[in-house]
Amino acid sequence: MLVVRDLNTYYGNSHILRGVHAGIPAATSVGLLGRNGMGKTTLIRTVMGYVRPASGEVQVDGRTVTGWPPEKMARLGIGYVPEGRGIFPNLSVRENLVMSERAGIDGRRAWTFDRVMATFPRLAERLSHGGQQLSGGEQQMLSIGRALMTNPRLLILDEATEGLAPLIVAEIWRVISEIRATGIATLIVDRDYRKVLAHTDLAVVMEKGQIVRHGASADLLSEPKALEDLLGV
Numbered sequence: 001m002l003v004v005r006d007l008n009t010y011y012g013n014s015h016i017l018r019g020v021h022a023g024i025p026a027a028t029s030v031g032l033l034g035r036n037g038m039g040k041t042t043l044i045r046t047v048m049g050y051v052r053p054a055s056g057e058v059q060v061d062g063r064t065v066t067g068w069p070p071e072k073m074a075r076l077g078i079g080y081v082p083e084g085r086g087i088f089p090n091l092s093v094r095e096n097l098v099m100s101e102r103a104g105i106d107g108r109r110a111w112t113f114d115r116v117m118a119t120f121p122r123l124a125e126r127l128s129h130g131g132q133q134l135s136g137g138e139q140q141m142l143s144i145g146r147a148l149m150t151n152p153r154l155l156i157l158d159e160a161t162e163g164l165a166p167l168i169v170a171e172i173w174r175v176i177s178e179i180r181a182t183g184i185a186t187l188i189v190d191r192d193y194r195k196v197l198a199h200t201d202l203a204v205v206m207e208k209g210q211i212v213r214h215g216a217s218a219d220l221l222s223e224p225k226a227l228e229d230l231l232g233v
């Protein structure tokens, strides 16, 4: 459903994305791997319209959407949970969720407020708390909950478990499995490459702004030499 072709993105004079070709088929889970600073977040930010590419194309369902702003990308059914969490700190948990509520592009409302509550019981206990009163893990759950309330076809998770306690990290991976089982496509960036490969169908690896490897996640997991070369693990 999402394809990028020959994408080139600069920050000032720094050429960050260097001709990236990649795609996410519908209802497929893709892991985006690579060492620090290789361009993973820049790729996501370019796709979501936060950064304009110098050249290349972003397509959703065959339609060219390069440079569309984030709100329009969201309306195409792409949910984004940014690194460092995207919630409104001055609004309550309930307000954060309700304001994101929207039917999916096919008109379905599979993810409702009640379903998000059932998925994240911790949030249900803190509905009137302000966003800034939540722990880091709860903020992350709220950020994922907000994205689910938009009933996305594709959910992009950038470092969703970063800096969280092990129990919360396990909880987030459980939710990622649940989301995947409902047929939502996912693009997952996380430092724990084993978890990424275990929770995805396909994996792409970035190195210096290019995709240097793509294939089945299970295949990459069984290649220690490739993992060492590409990820330094």
Ligand SMILES: Nc1ncnc2c1ncn2[C@@H]1O[C@H](COP(=O)(O)OP(=O)(O)OP(=O)(O)O)[C@@H](O)[C@H]1O
Pocket: 011, 012, 014, 016, 034, 035, 036, 037, 038, 039, 040, 041, 042, 043
């Ligand atoms: N706003 C910015 N202005 C200038 N350079 C930037 C900016 N954001 C990122 N960069 C640089 O772009 C390169 C790619 O960064 P990016 O965040 O996309 O990498 P990443 O693979 O997501 O790594 P990380 O895991 O560290 O976030 C890095 O060299 C980084 O220093």
